Amino acid sequence: MTAPYDYDIIIIGGGPVGMALALALRNSGTSVLLLEARGLPEKTEDSRPLALSHGSRIILEYLGVWKALPDITPITTIHISNRGGFGRTVLTADNMGVPALGYVMNHHDVFRCMHEALQHSGADYLTGAQVTRLKTSARIGQIEFQHAELTKKATAKLLVVADGGRLTAQIEGVTQHVHDYQQWAVVARIKSEHAANMPSTASEKASMKRGAVARPSKTARSAGKEFQRLGGGVAYERFTPDGPVALLPSGEDFALVWTVSPSAAQEILALDDAAFLVRLHDHFGDRLGKFIKAGKRSGFPLALKYTTPITACRIALVGNAAQTLHPVAGQGFNLGLRDAWELAEEIIASPTETGTPAMLARYRHKRRVDSGAGRLFTDSLVKLFSNDYPVLGSVRSIGLSALDCLPQAKRFVARRMMFGARG
């Protein structure tokens, strides 16, 4: 750290969005201090999958992180259906003329690769550094943080709050809005009978012909036909009255994000593997055959949280601190990355204006449509699809069928999933 700890920018929170901003600003000539409360390297295991858009891939490539990421599975098809209704729609990368509609990876891999990139970048990056106070004046932002059992202070022209929303109550002039969905997401890695049994290589196919490998069951074979017709890399999003359930392709397996009530989440997390797999199959249906193996399960409470405005005197909010969304549409980190990217662009375009009201107004303006639309899209999906009103059930079915018949509408939805509101 540079004494007396005075920087152009201090980023509070080294989650994936705070780290993305620090990476975007390296080599920009601005001095940056990034503070992360967790004492890394500690075990950063986080079982949640991340579905990232094509637009996010481009940003991660630019940040020099993409190539280091292991186990990326492209999504070539998104299959959306409505349990108990007739509607369904299929979005494909082919129709969009792109190699993939998105990419599935592990949250902890993204975190680890960014952490390593920062360590090699020579950035002022402190872990085990918890910010306890922040205050600002017209000319400067000041913070106090705990590090190595000492209380330290630092100042900057701009404080970027990337802490997931934990310090928002301390920021004057902003309001945090919270809506508890009364839902949890249960996540786990899942193997399905179909995906596990489908031969993928020529030699596996030959073994199956010779009978050296067990043939899949009849149910799995018919489910498998659809899988093969769609060409693999299929993400399934199934809406049910209790909430959406997503199975994202992850190598040979699926990454499950299953939305349930808080009490059901506790039950599901407590089940043994066999009972859990049966319950999931009962809920999701037979499209992928039986589920035959489950990895470690974790649960996340779900709420919509957003802050207005996303700037205050000498302060800008990014990522979950600006908006925390339901994972149904896989938008949260994608939006957060764009927050970081566009804030970095503002800082780099006119470094002398860093933290000034004019610069903060430009950042606010740039993010208004993208963030607002992402929030509205996600929140509407949750509300429209997580209930059992019969009238809405028909509307959902008709809507999905109509979408399936309208290529232009499909392209509209797919572009927004890939690039955000300005897609």
Ligand SMILES: Cc1cc2nc3c(=O)[nH]c(=O)nc-3n(C[C@H](O)[C@H](O)[C@H](O)COP(=O)(O)OP(=O)(O)OC[C@H]3O[C@@H](n4cnc5c(N)ncnc54)[C@H](O)[C@@H]3O)c2cc1C
């Ligand atoms: C089940 C689930 C599935 C999801 N799936 C997807 C998906 O498919 N696609 C997608 O785009 N998004 C998805 N998301 C959302 C995504 O995980 C988040 O949007 C993203 O992780 C937000 O990153 P962040 O850096 O803004 O915040 P966080 O990850 O919350 O990081 C904040 C960091 O700040 C640190 N911190 C907190 N307080 C302080 C302090 N006082 N001082 C210093 N440091 C502090 C914390 O330790 C933490 O590391 C999903 C979320 C869930 C729950």
